[in-house]
Amino acid sequence: MECLKFASSTPSPRSGMFGKQLSSSLLTVDSSAQFFCCKADFAAASSSIQLSNIRYSCRFFAKVKWSSKSNRSTNHWILHSTAQIDNMITSNEDRSMWEACKQALCAFNLSEEEKDKILGKAFGLVHSPYWGEDHKKEIPKSETVNETLEYLRSLNLSDDDLSKLLKKFPEVLGCNLEEDLKANIKILKEQWSIEGKSLRNLLLRNPKVLGYNVDCKGDCMAQCTRCWVRF
Numbered sequence: 384m385e386c387l388k389f390a391s392s393t394p395s396p397r398s399g400m401f402g403k404q405l406s407s408s409l410l411t412v413d414s415s416a417q418f419f420c421c422k423a424d425f426a427a428a429s430s431s432i433q434l435s436n437i438r439y440s441c442r443f444f445a446k447v448k449w450s451s452k453s454n455r456s457t458n459h460w461i462l463h464s465t466a467q468i469d470n471m472i473t474s475n476e477d478r479s480m481w482e483a484c485k486q487a488l489c490a491f492n493l494s495e496e497e498k499d500k501i502l503g504k505a506f507g508l509v510h511s512p513y514w515g516e517d518h519k520k521e522i523p524k525s526e527t528v529n530e531t532l533e534y535l536r537s538l539n540l541s542d543d544d545l546s547k548l549l550k551k552f553p554e555v556l557g558c559n560l561e562e563d564l565k566a567n568i569k570i571l572k573e574q575w576s577i578e579g580k581s582l583r584n585l586l587l588r589n590p591k592v593l594g595y596n597v598d599c600k601g602d603c604m605a606q607c608t609r610c611w612v613r614f
């Protein structure tokens with residue numbers, strides 16, 4: 384490999400050309416082979432040259448690739464979950480009930496796909512780690528969904544708050560209103576003195592607390608997604 388010499392004051396035409404080639408390669412994030420080749424050549428050319436820009440570019444390259452992969456995975460998941468729901472809803476009556484439940488979510492600025500996802504995970508039509516294999520698949524009634532939403536609004540949660548909460552913990556719509564939601568709010572108030580603004584902030588930060596219905600007290604019962612030990 385030809386050695387490259389760098390002048391201390393005025394860069395030579397060769398070094399200038401090398402710098403332009405390197406800069407161009409660093410900006411071409413979709414050409415990984417050229418990118419890493421330039422990094423190796425650059426490191427071999429002179430140990431006195433700082434490599435901070437190259438390391439930063441590596442991180443940027445990885446981030447771009449990760450985001451692209453993440454978006455593809457999300458789109459695939461939406462398509463797969465929608466297909467699951469369509470396979471479960473077979474009768475006109477079930478379809479009518481499902482659409483009525485989606486109508487109940489209209490105030491929260493959700494897309495049709497997000498509504499399907501939320502209801503699907505809440506009522507077992509789409510697999511959710513929260514339920515595991517315990518939750519039976521069911522077509523919900525709009526009355527059940529509306530009762531839960533009205534109770535959540537009574538906790539000083541705005542429609543914007545509820546939109547965020549439903550995206551974080553869609554399973555809340557499938558939790559039992561009396562045995563889970565109201566019972567857990569009572570525990571938070573009486574045992575932890577959490578209410579008012581503090582309660583609202585907690586629910587936005589960790590809405591899964593609404594669905595905790597197991598307390599193993601340190602002796603694991605293999606239902607960790609619903610256990611108070613996570614609180």
